Amino acid sequence: MAPPDDYFDLIRLEHVFEHLLEPHIILKELHRILKPNGYLVMSFPSISAISFSLCPKHSALRESPRHLYLHTTKSASNIISRAGFKILNVRTYAVVLQLESVINNMLKANRIPLSIRGFLLISPLYNLVNAILKRGEFITVLVQK
Secondary structure: OOOOOOOEEEEEEEOOHHHOOOHHHHHHHHHHHEEEEEEEEEEEEEOOOHHHHHOHHHOOOOOOOOOOOOEOHHHHHHHHHHOOOEEEEEEEEOOHHHHHHHHHHHHHHOOOOOOOHHHHHHHHHHHHHHHHHOOOOEEEEEEEO
16 A cells, blocks of 8 residues: 655665666655655665776676666766756765775685775775765765655
């Protein structure tokens, strides 16, 4: 049984968007069930991530076939806007463990071991670079009906 129109004040999708077979249909439904001026908050992987760019083949962000769609801030903003939402804020954030995963997977494929200690040292720098370039592993959007 579907909720009635204008029912929720806030809906949060935490790492759901990338798994949806027809995200545009779900976004339209979320728009329908949100109250006027209600909020939708979503977080999902970003295909623009530096770690993804290094080696997409070894990135955990791909997770094929579970991740059906991978977005940039622009592509996500476009589909969300087309569903009738007003975008209030879009931000990316880095997770150094994603970079570690990509590099470790590349090294494992070539049988080269690497310690996690090196990644702990570069974590603050990696976060800073991602903040400046806005190319973190994940995107969070805040939108309003």
